[in-house]
Amino acid sequence: MSLIENRPLTVPAPNPALAAGLDEPLSVLHPDGSRHANELLDPHLGDVDEHALTDLYVDLSILRRIDAEAFALTRQGELLLWPPAQGQEAAQIGSGRALRDTDFVFGSYREHGLAYLRGVDQGEAMRVWKGVQQSGWDPMEHHLATPQIIIGAQSLHATGYAMGARMDGSDDVAVAYFGDGATSEGDVNEAMVFASAFQAPVIFVCQNNQYAISEPVAVQSGFPLALRPTGFGIPALRVDGNDVLAVLAATRIAVERARSGGGPTFIEAMTYRMGPHTSTDDPKRYRSEDEVASWREKDPIVRLERHLEQTGAPIARIREEAKIRCDAVAKELRAAVTAVSVPDHRTLFSNVYTTPTKRLERQLAEHDAFVASIEAAPGGHGDHA
Amino acid sequence: MTAVETDIQTLQLGKAIGAALHDALEADDKVFLMGEDIGQLGGVFRVTDGLQATFGPQRVIDSPLAESAIIGTAIGMAYRGYRPVVEIQFDGFIYPGFDQIVAQVAKLHYRTKGRVRMPLVIRVPYGGDIGSVEHHSESPESYFAHTAGLRVVTAATPQEAYSTLRAAIASDDPVLFFEPKSRYWSKGEVDRTIVRDLDTATVLVPGRDVTLATYGPVVQTALQAAEAAADEGIEIEVIDLRSISPLDVDTVVASVERTGRLVVAHEAPKEASVSSELVASVVERAFASLQAAPERVTAYDTPYPPSAFEESYLPSVDRILDAVDRALGRRHSRSATGSMAMQGGTR
Numbered sequence: 001m002s003l004i005e006n007r008p009l010t011v012p013a014p015n016p017a018l019a020a021g022l023d024e025p026l027s028v029l030h031p032d033g034s035r036h037a038n039e040l041l042d043p044h045l046g047d048v049d050e051h052a053l054t055d056l057y058v059d060l061s062i063l064r065r066i067d068a069e070a071f072a073l074t075r076q077g078e079l080l081l082w083p084p085a086q087g088q089e090a091a092q093i094g095s096g097r098a099l100r101d102t103d104f105v106f107g108s109y110r111e112h113g114l115a116y117l118r119g120v121d122q123g124e125a126m127r128v129w130k131g132v133q134q135s136g137w138d139p140m141e142h143h144l145a146t147p148q149i150i151i152g153a154q155s156l157h158a159t160g161y162a163m164g165a166r167m168d169g170s171d172d173v174a175v176a177y178f179g180d181g182a183t184s185e186g187d188v189n190e191a192m193v194f195a196s197a198f199q200a201p202v203i204f205v206c207q208n209n210q211y212a213i214s215e216p217v218a219v220q221s222g223f224p225l226a227l228r229p230t231g232f233g234i235p236a237l238r239v240d241g242n243d244v245l246a247v248l249a250a251t252r253i254a255v256e257r258a259r260s261g262g263g264p265t266f267i268e269a270m271t272y273r274m275g276p277h278t279s280t281d282d283p284k285r286y287r288s289e290d291e292v293a294s295w296r297e298k299d300p301i302v303r304l305e306r307h308l309e310q311t312g313a314p315i316a317r318i319r320e321e322a323k324i325r326c327d328a329v330a331k332e333l334r335a336a337v338t339a340v341s342v343p344d345h346r347t348l349f350s351n352v353y354t355t356p357t358k359r360l361e362r363q364l365a366e367h368d369a370f371v372a373s374i375e376a377a378p379g380g381h382g383d384h385a
Numbered sequence: 386m387t388a389v390e391t392d393i394q395t396l397q398l399g400k401a402i403g404a405a406l407h408d409a410l411e412a413d414d415k416v417f418l419m420g421e422d423i424g425q426l427g428g429v430f431r432v433t434d435g436l437q438a439t440f441g442p443q444r445v446i447d448s449p450l451a452e453s454a455i456i457g458t459a460i461g462m463a464y465r466g467y468r469p470v471v472e473i474q475f476d477g478f479i480y481p482g483f484d485q486i487v488a489q490v491a492k493l494h495y496r497t498k499g500r501v502r503m504p505l506v507i508r509v510p511y512g513g514d515i516g517s518v519e520h521h522s523e524s525p526e527s528y529f530a531h532t533a534g535l536r537v538v539t540a541a542t543p544q545e546a547y548s549t550l551r552a553a554i555a556s557d558d559p560v561l562f563f564e565p566k567s568r569y570w571s572k573g574e575v576d577r578t579i580v581r582d583l584d585t586a587t588v589l590v591p592g593r594d595v596t597l598a599t600y601g602p603v604v605q606t607a608l609q610a611a612e613a614a615a616d617e618g619i620e621i622e623v624i625d626l627r628s629i630s631p632l633d634v635d636t637v638v639a640s641v642e643r644t645g646r647l648v649v650a651h652e653a654p655k656e657a658s659v660s661s662e663l664v665a666s667v668v669e670r671a672f673a674s675l676q677a678a679p680e681r682v683t684a685y686d687t688p689y690p691p692s693a694f695e696e697s698y699l700p701s702v703d704r705i706l707d708a709v710d711r712a713l714g715r716r717h718s719r720s721a722t723g724s725m726a727m728q729g730g731t732r
């Protein structure tokens with residue numbers, strides 16, 4: 001008997017009544033840039049004028065450029081690793097732009113767009129990917145947790161934060177970002193149990209980029225991921241994740257619900273990881289060039305550019321403006337990354353506890369003595385680099 | 386890939402593991418593999434490369450992304466008579482499966498008075514020195530060594546990797562097989578007819594001055610240290626512990642009775658570690674033979690640091706030689722071969 005062939009058929013279907021966009025992901029922009037009506041989303045896009053569209057376009061472009069620059073820096077040996085966000089810009093910017101600064105975001109490792117939106121210093125953020133720090137900004141300052149690698153764990157943190165906000169009587173919300181693969185982890189499912197049980201003001205943004213490293217989403221589930229939360233009593237919106245306006249509107253719906261005491265919402269943003277899983281992955285081993293090309297047609301930035309053009313916006317000028325901003329960000333990022341110096345190795349003992357323990361002070365002293373003995377040894381030197 | 390009974394091949398350690406999995410799948414149709422990205426991709430380290438093509442997706446299963454479920458369902462498969470060999474993609478990702486391992490896998494045989502066997506193998510690429518990000522370089526072996534009912538083994542060479550994994554799959558006890566990922570690309574001869582036991586340490590280099598016990602990725606570092614010390618006329622007896630639980634204390638005690646000095650090295654942090662257990666056991670049993678306090682060369686008691694700090698954090702040839710010097714009551718005898726400059730390339 002084959003486990004594989006039977007899998008999708010044996011899974012009971014959760015409650016579709018709680019999910020929107022199951023047949024066709026919710027959208028307002030066609031890949032050709034034309035706008036179409038959507039009953040659910042349109043009421044939440046009333047303020048989106050040419051100026052707002054231009055801002056979104058610049059955001060998407062800058063995120064793509066940060067991503068491309070960081071990826072290039074891995075190839076030049078300046079960064080160890082980079083998990084690219086290319087193709088997922090609209091999912092990140094659209095959702096991020098629906099939040100206010102005091103809403104707390106808990107991401108995975110791929111949400112470079114959220115770091116950009118929260119004004120994180122990009123050079124500082126890159127230190128993680130350079131292997132010199134475990135985090136690249138102050139989470140409390142930016143209301144943004146730093147990259148979290150254990151798949152799905154942050155969904156619980158967001159839920160707990162939201163429970164706390166609710167206890168405080170605040171209307172802050174929390175947002176968890178995770179991938180399609182993450183929806184299989186116990187943590188994500190338990191987060192949904194708690195979010196539902198405590199009606200926590202939390203939004204689960206699942207970027208379904210079709211892959212968990214090499215595994216296509218069908219390995220995780222034979223039915224739309226947006227049906228999973230409905231089994232926990234959590235409403236879901238399945239949106240075209242490459243349509244920045246659709247993601248913006250869907251997230252606004254979720255945020256309004258959470259702020260007004262309506263509890264959690266799950267958003268499945270249907271998108272595609274155009275690049276490799278990380279800079280060390282080889283996607284040719286598990287997906288075809290044709291498949292990638294078909295998604296290139298649905299590119300989120302091209303789509304918005306076409307839309308701007310069709311609405312009569314001065315697209316040449318907008319493009320130029322975006323380019324100038326992108327170039328500046330890229331230049332700054334590159335300079336910051338190449339300027340990172342090797343940290344003092346003594347700092348590896350810092351921050352294990354809020355106050356140093358005797359045991360660690362002793363180990364630091366042993367480390368110092370060892371380094372000193374190496375420096376004193378004939379032919380030895382103290383160059384840790 | 387076909388197994389030829391008497392073939393001796395030169396293989397990388399990672400490939401030797403792949404060969405062991407291949408041969409086990411071929412030998413017993415109750416054996417199957419399950420894990421994240423192990424099928425089509427062949428695993429993130431390509432250890433299972435080609436196995437799904439050879440044995441099909443029923444026996445080399447790409448699982449959904451859930452470690453607790455990987456272990457927990459393997460338990461159910463074992464109840465049903467299968468011999469699951471599951472992969473945890475990296476050391477730092479084993480913790481979602483920790484409960485199933487320590488509360489279920491480890492205890493089922495005991496709980497059921499021997500009526501239920503758990504012939505599971507849990508493969509874990511482990512250890513650092515690969516320049517990676519958080520959670521990709523850890524050495525969590527002592528959590529499992531602390532849990533009765535689990536066997537915990539490592540391997541330092543392609544031959545050991547092949548032979549140990551075959552023995553682990555053949556064992557009716559659950560086995561955690563910790564693969565030294567920084568050594569995946571190291572080459573050595575592999576005789577595919579050799580299957581070893583899961584209980585014993587092995588003396589790799591005899592020596593009369595100091596006993597140096599280690600395992601996994603640090604074995605290579607220890608051998609280099611022994612070579613450097615030999616240049617100065619110091620004989621280090623290098624022991625590859627191989628099995629972390631049960632620990633072969635007899636072999637180490639016998640060595641210490643000859644040398645009178647003990648150094649233990651591993652990549653895991655020091656506190657409540659394999660070296661804690663080994664040193665305590667040797668002190669209990671061979672106190673009178675010890676001519677100096679046992680020394681330990683381990684990671685520091687901090688979380689695994691960013692990779693820029695790895696060379697300070699992990700045991701190196703120099704740190705081992707330093708400990709050997711202390712055990713011998715010598716000062717500053719470091720050889721030129723063991724200089725800091727070469728650590729990055731030799732660890």
Ligand SMILES: Cc1ncc(C[n+]2csc(CCOP(=O)(O)OP(=O)(O)O)c2C)c(N)n1
Pocket residue numbers: 110149150151178179180181182183209211212213273277421450452474478481
């Ligand atoms: C608990 C855990 N298991 C395994 C991994 C290894 N791993 C890193 S990313 C990844 C795939 C994640 O896929 P998905 O959730 O879809 O997010 P994406 O990478 O596509 O953004 C895996 C298996 C991990 N980081 N954490």
Ligand SMILES: [Mg+2]
Pocket residue numbers: 179180181207208209210211212213
């Ligand atoms: Mg994914």
